[in-house]
Amino acid sequence: MITPRRLLLVNGPNLNLLGTRQPEIYGRDTLADVERVTTAAAERHGLEVRAIQSNHEGVLIDAIHAARLDCAGIVINAGGLTHTSVALRDALASVDLPVAEVHISNIKEREAFRHFSYIEEVAAVHVIGEGVPGYARAVDLLVEVVSGRADG
Numbered sequence: 001m002i003t004p005r006r007l008l009l010v011n012g013p014n015l016n017l018l019g020t021r022q023p024e025i026y027g028r029d030t031l032a033d034v035e036r037v038t039t040a041a042a043e044r045h046g047l048e049v050r051a052i053q054s055n056h057e058g059v060l061i062d063a064i065h066a067a068r069l070d071c072a073g074i075v076i077n078a079g080g081l082t083h084t085s086v087a088l089r090d091a092l093a094s095v096d097l098p099v100a101e102v103h104i105s106n107i108k109e110r111e112a113f114r115h116f117s118y119i120e121e122v123a124a125v126h127v128i129g130e131g132v133p134g135y136a137r138a139v140d141l142l143v144e145v146v147s148g149r150a151d152g
């Protein structure tokens with residue numbers, strides 16, 4: 001039994017504009033579609049989702065800190081902060097919650113500066129390059145991790 005029965009969904013800078021440009025990289029789904037896909041996947045496991053998107057690093061960090069009080073895990077697409085933010089990495093490491101890292105595009109096959117993720121080493125689940133459906137697989141894999149922790 002997973003308690004609390006909630007996941008935090010974090011989307012980072014610029015993802016509020018998802019679906020408006022570069023469909024060849026990010027597809028045509030919008031942030032609302034991301035939240036819909038993630039919520040539907042969570043509900044299949046009896047979980048709800050708290051979704052946050054912000055272009056401000058500190059807002060994301062505050063949401064991650066707050067999740068330690070009432071969430072069972074975190075699904076995060078940090079956008080560009082993936083490749084730059086030690087502070088975001090440290091926030092994820094500071095809360096005792098399992099993390100699923102999601103990237104819509106295959107960052108390992110894009111520009112070299114996108115190949116490195118500060119989040120990679122603090123995440124238990126990695127879904128990269130599977131488009132927006134990847135958020136649903138991240139939920140499924142994260143639930144396995146959370147359930148394993150709950151079983152002890």
Ligand SMILES: O=C(O)[C@]1(O)C=C(c2cccc(Sc3ccccc3)c2)[C@@H](O)[C@H](O)C1
Nearest residue numbers: 014015017018021022079080103104105114
């Ligand atoms: O592939 C991803 O999901 C990624 O996390 C998402 C990113 C990203 C960056 C800027 C904008 C967007 S969404 C977007 C795309 C085109 C136009 C407007 C917004 C995603 C990149 O910073 C990352 O390197 C990769």
